[in-house]
Amino acid sequence: MRTLLVIPFVLLVALVAYGAYVADQWLGVVAFTYRYLLFCIIGSLALGAVWFGIFRKRALLVVLAVFSVLAVNYLLPPPSERLLRSVMLKAPPGTEATAIVDIVKRHYEDSPYAMPRISEDRGGGFDRVHVSLLSQEAGNSTSVIFLVENGRVARSIFSPD
Structure with missing residues (x-):
């Protein structure tokens, strides 16, 4: 039953990443602020805590993966x-x-x-x-x-x- 919770979790990560993308397109330079980096850290820790609460394993890998997905805007050169x-x-x-x-x-x-x-x-x-x-x-x-x-x-x- 717990394995079925992976799908909503992945959808939640995708939704948060899409929200960050929309904010970047709407507000402009979102990806080049320390507030966005702080958002990436807090968001990945929060989603990692949710993962740990459900599965109790590999939470650190999930935190790093979520942070990587969110922080990719921060690392890419600006268009x-x-x-x-x-x-x-x-x-x-x-x-x-x-x-x-x-x-x-x-x-x-x-x-x-x-x-x-x-x-x-x-x-x-x-x-x-x-x-x-x-x-x-x-x-x-x-x-x-x-x-x-x-x-x-x-x-x-x-x-x-």
């Missing part, structure tokens, strides 16, 4: 879209518009990705700085649009592909 979201978070409202190019360069110079295309547009009441990943891959239209008012970022909009 270019995540770097772009990170740029958006580093240029909050009130940032000088001239600093956007420097922030983008700082994030992309050590990465394996090509520099995103940066263009400025004036008109419609707002100035805009458009940072686009079209320069990296044909058909990838992921971009961040910074709305600039009086030389400062008023708002930023993330536009996924």
Whole structure:
């Protein structure tokens, strides 16, 4: 009977891993924070405790396996879209518009990705700085649009592909 409990346990681990993936896609740079690493540790210990309570054997292996599944986001290099979201978070409202190019360069110079295309547009009441990943891959239209008012970022909009 206990062996049938393995299936819901594996589904629970998959659900937690999927939740971490969704949070990473929704919030952006989740996988590069110490809070996420703490979540991986606490989550794996909690699921290991559940395993130990049911089966009383190999709980340490289960803890390590669950931690590996959850922490894989922490160890993989960031995709270019995540770097772009990170740029958006580093240029909050009130940032000088001239600093956007420097922030983008700082994030992309050590990465394996090509520099995103940066263009400025004036008109419609707002100035805009458009940072686009079209320069990296044909058909990838992921971009961040910074709305600039009086030389400062008023708002930023993330536009996924």
